[in-house]
Amino acid sequence: MHLAYPLVVAALLFSVGVYGVLARRNAILVLMSVELMLNAVNLNLVAFDVWLRDRLHGGQVLTLFTIVIAAAEIGLGLAIVLLVFRNRRMIDVDRLRELSEDGTAPAPDPGPDPAIESRTGEGAVR
Template sequence: MPLLYPLVLSAALFGIGLYGVLARRNAVLMLLGVELMLNAVNLNLVAFDAWFADTIHTGQVLTLFTITLAAAEIGLGLAIVLALFRAVRTVDVDEVGAER
C-alpha cells in the first residue's frame, strides 16, 4: 500500500478534527474533534513506522504514548466540561465566554 493513502487519510482526519474544534458549539463535540486530530497523528506515526520498518518502532511507541495522552486529555477535558456545566449550566461554548 502506498504511503500516500494513510497520509491523505490522516490529513483529512486532522482537518475534520480541527474543523470540529473550531466550529462546534457543544463542548463535548469539540473534545471529539481533538480526539480526531490526535488519531490522525497516530495514523501517521504508524504508517511511517511501517514504511520505515523501524526496528525500534519509535513511531509505534509514540503512538502508544499518544493514545494515553489523549485519554488523559479527554479525561481532564470532560472533568472541566463537567465543572463548567455545574458552574454555568450549559456546554454551549458561546455562552461560556470568560468574564472580562
C-alpha cells in the same frame, strides 16, 4: 502498501478535526474533534514507522504515548465540562468566555481593603 493511502486518510481526519474545533460550540464536540486530530497524528506515526521499517518501532511507541496523553486529556476535559455544566447549566463554548458567574447580578462590594486601612489608619476612600 503505498504510503499515500494512510496519509490521505490522516489528512482527512485532521481536517475534520480542525473544522470541528473551529466551528463547533459544544464543548464535548470540541473534545471529540481534538481526539480526531490526535488519531490522525497516530495514523501518520504508524504509517511512517511501517514505511521506514524501523527496527525499534519508534512510531508505534510514540503512538502509545499519544494515546495515553489523549486519555488523560479527555478525562481532564470531561471533568471540566461537567463542572461547568453543574455551575452554568450549559456547555456552549462561545458563552463560556465570560468569567462572571451569572452575568446578571453584579459582584458584591467586599468593603474597604484591610491592607490600605492598616497603612492609613482609616478606611480607604474610593
